[in-house]
Amino acid sequence: MSEPAPPGVPANPPQLLVAASLVAVQGLLLLLFAVLEAASLSSERMSMGLTTSAFFFAYGAALLGCAWALTRQHAWARGPVLLTQLIQLGLAWNLRDRLELSIPMALVALIVVAGMLSPATQDVLADDPMRGRAD
Numbered sequence: 001m002s003e004p005a006p007p008g009v010p011a012n013p014p015q016l017l018v019a020a021s022l023v024a025v026q027g028l029l030l031l032l033f034a035v036l037e038a039a040s041l042s043s044e045r046m047s048m049g050l051t052t053s054a055f056f057f058a059y060g061a062a063l064l065g066c067a068w069a070l071t072r073q074h075a076w077a078r079g080p081v082l083l084t085q086l087i088q089l090g091l092a093w094n095l096r097d098r099l100e101l102s103i104p105m106a107l108v109a110l111i112v113v114a115g116m117l118s119p120a121t122q123d124v125l126a127d128d129p130m131r132g133r134a135d
Contacts, residue, residue: 008032010073011132012071012073013118013121013124015114015116015118015120015121016070016071016115016116016120016121016124016125017071018111019081019112019116020067020068020070020071020114021067022108022111022115023063023066023067023070023081023084023099024031024063024064024067025108026059026060026063026084026088027060027061027062027063027064027066027067028064029060030057030059030063030082031056031057031061031064032060033060033063034053034054034055034056034060035053035057037049037053037056038050046128053131059122062080063080063081063084065074065077066080066081067081073124075126078116078125081112081116082113085109085112085116088105088108088109089105089106089109091105092105092106093106093117
């Protein structure tokens, strides 16, 4: 069960929660890719494998941080999340010959974009310096 929002702070709309959840799954998958890349290191491609693994790890951790920040209604997380979805849509387009990969990638990205751009999410993430202050 989720705990109620503090007084003066609106509850997270379902669109935001769905988007944040999908971003968290994306972050976890990137962490999994980092582990798999590190596990497949060979002496012929050591530096490429290490940098690729470090990139996947950092990007996955950043996405998990953004997902957490979205559930806490931090507006700064919106930009990195939307940029990630645009990258994912581009990857899905490049993988269009592999529909079993490209269609789920595109659907997830579109669902997250729709959730992030919904009016309810926009209202909750609006930078309002007076929100949450006691009068």
